[in-house]
Amino acid sequence: MDDDVREGESAVAPLRAATGDHQPKKLPKGVVLGKDGKPCRSCTSFAAWAAMTKENARQNNPASTNKTLVKNSPEPNNSQSDCPPDVETLGRGTWTLLHSIAASYPESPSTSQQSDLLSFVKLFSKLYPCWVCAEDFKTYLGKEVPRVGSGDEFGKWLCGAHNDVNRKLGKPEFDCSRWQERWRTGWKDGRCD
Incomplete structure (x- = not known):
């Protein structure tokens, strides 16, 4: 078992950037990686998952501003019954x-x-x-x-x-x-x- 990543701790994942860069990508605090090295949705709180998603959207669309992202992002609601559970x-x-x-x-x-x-x-x-x-x-x-x-x-x-x-x-x-x-x-x- 990899005890290095626990709830409430930040994790660094070797995720490949679109440019092919192999630099590790710092994940938001609370994001837990699955055994496959990808963020584990059922191991991560909704707030941490939303922060990661927002950060990914910001990095993938650098022309957009944080203000636009906040405006267009739905309010965090981890009680939605039609979404995978956090x-x-x-x-x-x-x-x-x-x-x-x-x-x-x-x-x-x-x-x-x-x-x-x-x-x-x-x-x-x-x-x-x-x-x-x-x-x-x-x-x-x-x-x-x-x-x-x-x-x-x-x-x-x-x-x-x-x-x-x-x-x-x-x-x-x-x-x-x-x-x-x-x-x-x-x-x-x-x-x-």
């Missing part, structure tokens, strides 16, 4: 799916259900579209084996995995003793009823 949209959807699976996982799962869940989690870490995120999750799985003995056990394990990501992103941690309220039963104050 890393943040993908992450939110992923955590919703995973926590929902934990919420529906039985309290007394059969051996087969436990095996299926372990297989799912391992395959998920291999197939996740953001390769940097996938590698990070695989590393977590190597340190913290998924606990699939019961729904509560898996829910708390998953909450711990989510908190590991939250710490890396500088986000607040969630109180894992309340995971069922958040993802299964709803809050005790009744706002989900």
Whole structure:
């Protein structure tokens, strides 16, 4: 895994200019490269992707001014459902799916259900579209084996995995003793009823 490029860090990519110049091209902060050396859309935030696109347009059309680009560019809106997801949209959807699976996982799962869940989690870490995120999750799985003995056990394990990501992103941690309220039963104050 190439740990050199993480969310929030700038990256330099050896992208070939139209003139055939082999000089590395500095990418905007937050743009993550895929394993193919090209910017990875599902690994990059919408804001960083838009900045890169705007910079590419400016470089490809030096006659246009920044003012024109800003005027003609749509306002950044990473919540457009008909666009490929950025890393943040993908992450939110992923955590919703995973926590929902934990919420529906039985309290007394059969051996087969436990095996299926372990297989799912391992395959998920291999197939996740953001390769940097996938590698990070695989590393977590190597340190913290998924606990699939019961729904509560898996829910708390998953909450711990989510908190590991939250710490890396500088986000607040969630109180894992309340995971069922958040993802299964709803809050005790009744706002989900």
